[in-house]
Amino acid sequence: MAKKAASLCGAEFRLHGRDAKDGLDCIGLAEQCLLAADVDCEAPIGYSIRGGSEESINAFMADIGFIRLPPETGLCEGDIVLVRPSPVQWHFLIRANDGFVHAHAGLGKVVFCPGEAPWPIVSIFRLTED
Numbered sequence: 289m290a291k292k293a294a295s296l297c298g299a300e301f302r303l304h305g306r307d308a309k310d311g312l313d314c315i316g317l318a319e320q321c322l323l324a325a326d327v328d329c330e331a332p333i334g335y336s337i338r339g340g341s342e343e344s345i346n347a348f349m350a351d352i353g354f355i356r357l358p359p360e361t362g363l364c365e366g367d368i369v370l371v372r373p374s375p376v377q378w379h380f381l382i383r384a385n386d387g388f389v390h391a392h393a394g395l396g397k398v399v400f401c402p403g404e405a406p407w408p409i410v411s412i413f414r415l416t417e418d
Contacts, residue, residue, distance in 0.1 A: 289366035290384035292324035314380040359409040371407040
């Protein structure tokens with residue numbers, strides 16, 4: 289998943305975007321990475337850029353085969369990391385190459401961010417072993 293995420297850097301940001309050609313948001317980025325890893329999923333649509341609940345995110349990730357790990361867990365390539373940029377916003381980052389790939393609304397594109405997560409980590413999602 290990390291390689292796929294890195295390959296999407298530069299794609300435009302678009303809320304509810306599900307295709308690199310037309311634009312991606314953080315959920316669309318995660319969905320593209322999951323599909324590339326042969327994980328069957330249909331990401332939700334119709335959400336606001338702010339709001340939502342941690343419970344609904346946890347339930348969706350569990351349904352598609354992820355385990356939820358606490359924020360202090362060591363990160364692995366391909367982890368999907370749930371962060372909290374503000375009290376009313378959730379955001380997904382993909383762990384890749386000692387940093388993170390994410391759909392950055394402010395910059396208007398998918399970017400690689402080296403180093404530590406730029407926002408507080410709430411949960412780490414890792415695919416379960418079959």
